[in-house]
Amino acid sequence: MFADTSLSNFVKMSKRDFGSFHSSNAEELINASEACYKPPDQPFDVPTFTEYHSESIQFGAKCRQKHFYLEVCYKPPDQPFDVPTFIACHSESIQFGAKCRQKHFYLEACYKPPDQPFDVPTFTEYHSESIQFGAKCRQRHFYLEACYKPPDQPFDVPTFTEYHSESIQFGAKCRQRHFYLEDSCTFINHGAMGAVLKEAMEVAQKWQIYTESQPLRVIDRELIPQLVHSARRLAKFVNCDPSELVLVANVSSALSAVVNSLQFQPGEKIFCLSVTYGALKKLLRHRCSETEAVIQEELVQFPLTGKQQVLDLVKDKLEPGTKLAVFDHIPSNTPFVMPLEEIIPLCKERGVPVLIDGAHALGSLPLNLAALGADYYTSNAHKWLCAPKGCAFLYARKELQHDINPCVISHGFEGGFHSKFIWQGLKDYSAFIALRTVLDFWEVVKPENIRLYINSLTKDAATMLTKCWDTALAAPEDMFRSMCLVQLPAALYQTSSTVNYNTAEEIQSILFHRYNIEVPIKAVQGELYVRISAHIYNQMSDYETLAEAITQLVKEKWTRGNT
Template sequence: VWSKRRLPIRFKIKKKHFLLSEDWTFVNHGAFGAVLKEVLECNQAIQRYIELQPLRFLDRELFPLVVHSQKQIAEFVGCKASDIVFVENATTGTNSILNSLSFNEKSVIYCLDTTYGAVKKSMTEICKRTGATVQMENLTYPIASANDIISLVESTLCSRTTLAVFDHIPSNMGFVMPVQKLVEICHKRNVPVLIDGAHAIGTLDLNIPRIGCEYYVTNLHKWFCAAKGCAIMYVCPDLQDSIKALNVSHGSGYGFHAEHTFTGLKDYSPYISAQVALNFWIAIGPEVIRQRNSSLLNQAVQLLLEKWRSHTIAPIDMHASMCCAALPSAFYPSQEATYEMGENIQNILYHKYKIEIPIKCINGKLYCRISVHLYNEIEDY
């Protein structure tokens, strides 16, 4: 039974609602998430139901079920249902948007070094095909405040930029970006904005229209704990006709929703079972969950910083459910850290200690990126 109440730090939720093995210390929810048991059970029940009469489901029942789920998720993120579509992941949504826009040799795509690696590769491919260029600006770490990000964008964004791409919560760094302010800066220079919010829903009090961007993508299978292969893509109403699905299928030519909802035969059950994840969040209370995770994150970070006498990559008040804490310099006393060093430490933690945690190499320094969700306790850190 789910109840809307304050969750104590030691609330034993792991066994009840998650399938995570007790043999592992899992502090890497930010990688691919972890599905709720109830969601997975619903998802598998849908899959079994489909196979009882596949044509009945695909021809007669699929669209109403997806639309119903879409309406509920839209309300949770402050949108009209007509302004979002389900996609398999944030990368799919990002690629749909990037591949639908018009770029040429005069085009500039603006981003920061915080941009997710797969998105960087997508932009590179766009530039190879169209002659456009990517302008990527680098932050200096550790950052002192969100003003460091704002100042960098204000001083480097040019008015001829075709599109600006920002993370809401950068995967490598884990801090929350001041996206609403960045959108304001861009719009003053007539630059449209795509926000990669892969880590946002379930971590932040997300209201997409309030941010003001033209395009937004977020994964439900990460912090929202939906089944794998469930995300949403938001496109502001006046631009929806220009954003095409990556797969051209039977919905092509019938509008934004038809084109993106049915992109060929695939597993649509994660879109439908997302309602079960939503029920979980509403029953307990989104703010209760977020406050609990934030409180535990602060405790875990403080513990590590005291033990290691180190620092975070950004002020703790810029974080929600993830944070990068610098490893002691004793790990690399006489040289800059490398990706290989971080990978070696991560592999030792994995193979020897059964600890699942990423070690990030950022500007020659090693950071461990800790994640906090409902199943974690302070002992994990």
């Protein structure tokens, strides 16, 4: 089934050739000499404009037609009522002065204060009766529409109505129909970067091109209502008030906004667990270096015995008066579901505000932010929900919003929570608008059906792998949902003097380069685990491929030192 390539060839390759690039490599690459630097290839053909080596470019109309998306002519929007056109002035000369004043202006012949020239309301009825606020007041005294009317989209978008009459087929057919993923790759690492729903990506691309057809009209006149509507839809999906949720590019931006906005005094504590995401730990360390606050990080021992182990740890170690407690709803490296329903009330009892990194939660879990009780919560829509990359949200309780500012301060600053975050300068906002197509898909297919398939497949795959390798899970089965941490056979790495990140990455790279399996290997407290993900495009054969590959490597007695 697999290519018969010598393992030693893979091991002898430099880490640069067969490992992953990380952000730290940027320094090395940017400082490389021109003689040594080799620019990366692009995975598809790109324009080179070589035609202009032999011919001159024609600027103007031909250039516009050939190289830009701008409309041939601008069509201004209609007004909802008849407006004057002043065509009489085409055939006769306007008479300026008194006649012009009388014909075209409201100015009185002379100023006579303070009378008004018409009857005005006096509201004397409220001398004898009380005003009824709410719907009756709205109907009687305001021009507001009876209900919110979402903005139209300027082109047709998919509605997935076919699933009203037929059931969706998860697995290979779903992958082919709704995702761009390569058929040749065994892709069981959805948790890393997600995988976009094909229809949502197409809508985002349509918005990009539509924006370029008349940028000012779209950005100045149409964009904000579209973004607001996406925020309203997402707020309903996670069950919170629309005024409590703002769209952001990713969870990292949201976490930075909250942590950098909060004021810490020297010696104040920030509580977190050892399973907190690495990038978030770096953010906390950076903030503490600025403020002289301190991090209290408590170790979670693996394998977990159950959620009570985590609850007892927090109960024993969290001190009243702690400035902030930070938890991952689903820790990235060890993807068990954190028991937040019990942890958050415990924090509240001790007067500790709570920030939740829910990067993996939206889509994986049914979120009810109103009931959860976190002070701040953020999650990515481009992971398990399958929105285009660069789409996430930040939730903050209303009474806390005033003090939270985005990382980029722009025109909306001082205008309210939504105003501060909704405009982050000129950039591509299409992912936010295309989010509605993703929500349409979830609502038609039904979130409970999607989660049932994902969770059942994860459970079945984990059971199969542990039996095949005679290993165990890093936590009880009922603590996992869309991802699971399965221990690898010890024979795969037993001769290694140390088991760490480098050990894990080498095995992960072997799985990718030799077997074309995309799955992460995690080093946890001296043991190696594989973190499997399941989504609606996966099927059991994906995990059987992984099982066979690891079994083959064990039989070959592959270790770090066998070369």
